[in-house]
Amino acid sequence: MSQSFDVVVIGAGPAGYVAAIRAAQNGLKSACIDEWKNRDGSTAFGGTCLNAGCIPSKALLESSELYHRAHAEFASHGIRIEHASMDIAKMQARKSGIVKQLTSGIAALFKANGVTGLQGHGRMLGAGRVEYTPHGGSPGLIETRSVILASGSAPIELKAVPFDGKDVVDSWGALEFVEVPKRVGVIGGGVIGLELGSVWKRLGAEVTVIEALDQFLYMVDQQIAKEALRHFKRQGLDVRLGAKVTASRRGTEGITLDYADANGTHSITVDKVIVAVGRRPYTQDLFGPDAGVRLDQRGFIEVDHECRTNVPNVWAVGDAVRGPMLAHKGSEEGVMVADLIAGQVAEVNYEVIPSVIYTAPEIAWTGRTEEQLKQDGVAYKVGSFNFAANGRAKALEQAAGLVKVIASAEDDRILGVHIVGPMAGELIAEAVLAMEFSASAEDLQRTIHAHPTLSEAMHEAALAADKRALHAINK
Ligand SMILES: Cc1cc2nc3c(=O)[nH]c(=O)nc-3n(C[C@H](O)[C@H](O)[C@H](O)COP(=O)(O)OP(=O)(O)OC[C@H]3O[C@@H](n4cnc5c(N)ncnc54)[C@H](O)[C@@H]3O)c2cc1C
Numbered sequence: 001m002s003q004s005f006d007v008v009v010i011g012a013g014p015a016g017y018v019a020a021i022r023a024a025q026n027g028l029k030s031a032c033i034d035e036w037k038n039r040d041g042s043t044a045f046g047g048t049c050l051n052a053g054c055i056p057s058k059a060l061l062e063s064s065e066l067y068h069r070a071h072a073e074f075a076s077h078g079i080r081i082e083h084a085s086m087d088i089a090k091m092q093a094r095k096s097g098i099v100k101q102l103t104s105g106i107a108a109l110f111k112a113n114g115v116t117g118l119q120g121h122g123r124m125l126g127a128g129r130v131e132y133t134p135h136g137g138s139p140g141l142i143e144t145r146s147v148i149l150a151s152g153s154a155p156i157e158l159k160a161v162p163f164d165g166k167d168v169v170d171s172w173g174a175l176e177f178v179e180v181p182k183r184v185g186v187i188g189g190g191v192i193g194l195e196l197g198s199v200w201k202r203l204g205a206e207v208t209v210i211e212a213l214d215q216f217l218y219m220v221d222q223q224i225a226k227e228a229l230r231h232f233k234r235q236g237l238d239v240r241l242g243a244k245v246t247a248s249r250r251g252t253e254g255i256t257l258d259y260a261d262a263n264g265t266h267s268i269t270v271d272k273v274i275v276a277v278g279r280r281p282y283t284q285d286l287f288g289p290d291a292g293v294r295l296d297q298r299g300f301i302e303v304d305h306e307c308r309t310n311v312p313n314v315w316a317v318g319d320a321v322r323g324p325m326l327a328h329k330g331s332e333e334g335v336m337v338a339d340l341i342a343g344q345v346a347e348v349n350y351e352v353i354p355s356v357i358y359t360a361p362e363i364a365w366t367g368r369t370e371e372q373l374k375q376d377g378v379a380y381k382v383g384s385f386n387f388a389a390n391g392r393a394k395a396l397e398q399a400a401g402l403v404k405v406i407a408s409a410e411d412d413r414i415l416g417v418h419i420v421g422p423m424a425g426e427l428i429a430e431a432v433l434a435m436e437f438s439a440s441a442e443d444l445q446r447t448i449h450a451h452p453t454l455s456e457a458m459h460e461a462a463l464a465a466d467k468r469a470l471h472a473i474n475k
Helices: 016-027 047-052 056-074 086-111 191-202 222-234 327-342 371-376 392-394 424-436 441-445 457-464
Strands: 002-011 030-035 116-126 131-133 140-149 152-155 181-186 208-209 237-238 242-251 254-261 264-270 272-275 279-281 314-316 354-358 362-367 382-384 402-408 416-423
Touching: 002 116, 002 327, 002 382, 016 030, 016 140, 047 056, 047 362, 056 086, 056 191, 056 424, 086 116, 116 140, 116 354, 140 191, 140 362, 181 191, 181 222, 181 264, 191 208, 191 272, 191 354, 208 264, 208 441, 222 237, 222 371, 222 402, 237 327, 254 272, 314 327, 327 362, 354 424, 354 457, 362 424, 371 382, 371 416, 392 457, 402 441, 402 457, 416 457, 424 441, 424 457, 441 457
Parallel strands: 002 030, 002 140, 030 116, 140 314, 181 208, 181 272, 208 237
Antiparallel strands: 116 131, 131 140, 152 279, 242 254, 254 264, 354 362, 362 416, 382 402, 402 416
C-alpha cells in the first residue's frame, strides 16, 4: 500500500530539510527523502552544507586560523608558545564531531516536528506521485499533494584535470587531507577555492591559486576585492589571475599543471590539486519519464520568482534552481514554498541576500556594488571606515580592512554594504536587516552602536557617507 503525505521533499540539504520542517509546522503532513552517504557508508541528513560544505570547512578554517595565530600573532600579545604543533588527526576528528552533532540534530528536529525522514532515493514520477527506494531496498510509491525538489548541486569536473579522489580532489576531498601537503594547487579563485586554499596555507602548505578570470573576485565590490587580495598576497597566497589550466600529468615529482596566461604557457608541480571551478545543479535520476519538469539550458530546474516549476504543485528550491548557491538562500526559498503551499503570503527578498567568504580577513557583502550602480546609472554616495581606527579591531590584533556603505544620492536609502575585515560575516547581518527595512544611511547614523565593538566601523562608514565620520578625517 502506498504512503500518502501533503508534502514530499526530495533532498535534505538546507533548502529541503528546512522546507520539510516549516511545512510540518504549518500543519502539513510532510516527508523528506535524502540519499546522502558518507565515505564510510553511513547516512546523514543535511546535504552538502552540513556534511561536506559550509560546516566542515568552517571547522577547519577555525582550527587552521588558531594555529596560524598561535605562530604569527600570539607573540605580539605577549604570549610565548615554545612548541606550538599540529595534530591533523585531532583537527579532523573535531570537524567530524561537529558535523555529526549537527546532522543528528536534523534527525531530532524531524522527529520533534513530526516530519517523516526517509533515507534513500527519491524520484518524481508525475504530479502527486513520488517513488522512494530505501538504501538497499526496493522502490515503493508515495502519494502527495505537493512535491518540493531540493536535490542540490555537485562539483564541476575539469576534463583537463580529472578527479582521482586522492591527489586531485573536489572540495569534499580537500576537507579530508590527513596530512598537510607541501604544495597545493587550487584551480579556481572563487569563494570555495579561497577558503580551502586558506585552510592549507595557514597550516603550512605552499598554495598557488590559478584563476581563469583576469579580475579577482569579480562579483565582489572591486575596492574590497583589491584590499582582500593585497592581504592574501602579503600572507603568502600565490594568486595567478587570467590563467587557464590546459592539462595535467602525474610524474615522480608530483602533479604538473600546465596553464596559459597573457604571457604564454607555464607549468607548476604540486602534491595535491583542489579543483574548485564551480558547481552544477544536480538532478540525476530525479525524474521519471512522465515528470514533465522543465530544466533550463544550464540544467537548473526552471522556476518562477516563487519557486514554482512548470508542473502544478511541484516546486524547486536551493542550489538546483537559479540564484546564488548559498545555504541560507536555499533555506529561505524552502520556508517561502512551505508557507505558500499552506496558503500563506510569503516571499524571498533576493535583493538583500548576504554573501560571506570566510578567509582571514573575511569578506562579506549585501546589495549592489559600486560597479553595478555605475553600470545601472544610479546616483550614489559612499562612506567607508578602516578597521585600523577601530579600538576593538586593534585589541583583537585584526585591524586590516574596511567597511563601505553605499547609499542613494537622491533619497539616502542604503544600496549596498561591503566589508573586508574581522568578523565581516557577523557584521553584515546589521546591513541586511537595515536594507530589509529600507533603512537610510541616516538611520544607521542615528542607531547607537556599543563601544568598543567592530560594529562601530559600520556606524562610522554610514556617517562617512555624509562626511560626518567622527573618528576619521572626512574627505
Ligand atoms: C566546501 C563548500 C563550502 C561551502 N560553504 C558555504 C557557506 O559557508 N555558506 C553558504 O551559504 N553556502 C556554502 N556552501 C554552499 C552550500 O553548501 C549549498 O549552497 C547548499 O548546501 C545548498 O543546499 P541544497 O539544500 O540546495 O542542496 P544540498 O545541500 O546539496 O543537498 C541536496 C541533498 O539532496 C540529496 N539528493 C539529491 N538528489 C536526490 C534524490 N533523487 N533522492 C534523494 N536525495 C537526493 C543529496 O544527497 C543531498 O543530501 C558551500 C559549499 C561547499 C562545497
